[in-house]
Amino acid sequence: METKTAITPWTVTHPVCLVDGSDREFRHLVNGLLPFAARLLSVRDGFGSLISLTGAQYSMIRSISTLSELGEVTVNQLADHLHLSGAFITIETGKLKKLGLIDKTAHAEDRRKMCLTVTIAGDRLLNELLPVQQRINDVLFYGVSLSEFKVLCSVIDRLVANGDRAAIDLEHLQARRNHN
Incomplete structure (x- = not known):
């Protein structure tokens, strides 16, 4: 085994x-x-x-x-x-x-x-x-501190944009896989 x-x-x-x-x-x-x-x-x-x-x-x-x-x-x-x-x-x-x-x-x-x-x-x-x-x-x-809240606010737009790009990349990989 x-x-x-x-x-x-x-x-x-x-x-x-x-x-x-x-x-x-x-x-x-x-x-x-x-x-x-x-x-x-x-x-x-x-x-x-x-x-x-x-x-x-x-x-x-x-x-x-x-x-x-x-x-x-x-x-x-x-x-x-x-x-x-x-x-x-x-x-x-x-x-x-x-x-x-x-x-x-x-x-x-x-x-x-x-x-x-x-x-x-x-x-x-x-x-x-x-x-x-x-x-x-x-x-x-x-329970979220001001500095933690500011960090969240500072990165969220980048994370959303990255998420959009990652979703498109995954869709392309899925399409390529389904095409084969």
Whole structure:
């Protein structure tokens, strides 16, 4: 009978992901991020359900509200911000407009662009949700120090972009394998 080798092969070779000659910390991180991501989606969906929206619609209206503090918000800006397709944003913001929660108007200089704003009814809905949102978000990040929070904020965009590239790379490998 064959016995298993004592050393488990690495699942990553990037040097920064190897601690003390092992990928154990990397696997611990991934195995922690997966359930956290699932819980974040569940919380987002819960926020949406409390105001009779889907989780994605909730994210859109909250993001439009936040982004509008910096200026006008277009469909493409919202799509980039949420890492979603412009087509999906167009469809879902159309539903939010029908609900009277946002307005969509043609951009003053480029009529091809649509500008998004939250209506008074949308603001009212978001404000009603604030106490629950604050409570749940405080629980989500309880015990995280300011410096830890800043580190998370500083790397998340890179991780999302890397995730996009990794998913595309994996799709190509799968297509090549299925082609053979």
